[in-house]
């Protein structure tokens with residue numbers, strides 16, 4: 430089986446999802462090629478030369494930044510040139526802009542938000558989520574035709590180790606781009622990156638009032654944790670959205686996720702349920718967060734915080 434991974438990068442840095450796609454490709458077996466589409470592919474190619482990558486295909490384009498039409502045309506030409514059995518892209522904002530349209534145009538088998546793959550002799554079977562992970566479904570591609578899969582970020586660990594990929598180039602012709610990337614702006618409030626934290630102390634509406642947040646900021650500092658929140662705290666302007674976990678926030682996978690006063694709505698769970706160890710504190714024994722928690726306490730979060738303060 431031949432697999433083509435489309436690398437995602439930003440400002441000459443490969444995005445973590447790219448290396449996760451390589452891990453997913455390894456599970457499929459066979460040859461994996463990674464396509465690097467960039468103005469200067471060489472600067473990114475080194476970063477994707479990890480164990481399991483057989484070939485890196487550099488595609489030079491004029492654009493510094495991602496543009497939907499450019500990727501759509503390049504990936505179409507890559508597919509026509511190399512005829513991969515499976516194309517893997519991230520289930521990310523970038524890929525959503527072109528991958529489903531391309532799959533439709535070429536008549537490829539298609540599934541998005543894929544979090545598990547099973548390459549059976551009879552054909553490929555993947556598991557995917559719908560409605561913010563409320564529903565999971567198995568999708569089967571029995572006739573082994575070309576398939577394009579959008580892989581959920583964090584569902585696979587990033588591939589590591591030194592690679593020995595051979596280098597190749599593909600010349601492409603781009604007919605035009607109907608949407609132009611004009612500018613790049615850093616999000617000013619992004620004081621921390623909760624997606625890389627090992628230990629998240631996450632608070633929800635159970636915290637009651639904005640004034641109470643300072644106590645949990647202090648507690649997180651003491652415990653060596655990073656503070657994250659559920660959406661209502663962002664909606665009320667209490668915390669910047671860079672701290673929001675969930676479907677419309679960040680997907681996180683810390684070693685420890687300590688949830689205080691979070692009910693466990695599907696949109697929140699979609700962003701944190703693959704965390705290493707989930708500990709939940711909630712006064713409501715029926716709270717949905719307990720369905721995904723490894724450890725749970727039906728308790729008042731302020732009392733728990735007080736006890737934790739004593740320990741640190």
Ligand SMILES: Cc1cc2nc3c(=O)[nH]c(=O)nc-3n(C[C@H](O)[C@H](O)[C@H](O)COP(=O)(O)OP(=O)(O)OC[C@H]3O[C@@H](n4cnc5c(N)ncnc54)[C@H](O)[C@@H]3O)c2cc1C
Nearest residue numbers: 633634635659660675676677678690691692696711712730
């Ligand atoms: C399209 C869409 C996207 C969304 N995206 C996100 C998202 O990205 N992230 C997100 O978080 N939400 C998101 N939501 C909102 C989501 O549906 C929930 O409304 C939200 O997650 C609830 O946040 P919460 O658990 O903090 O609040 P609540 O649901 O109000 O829960 C508060 C919890 O605190 C408990 N509690 C109260 N007092 C205490 C106490 N003293 N001690 C202990 N426990 C206490 C309560 O029992 C309750 O379970 C989205 C919704 C939509 C429609």
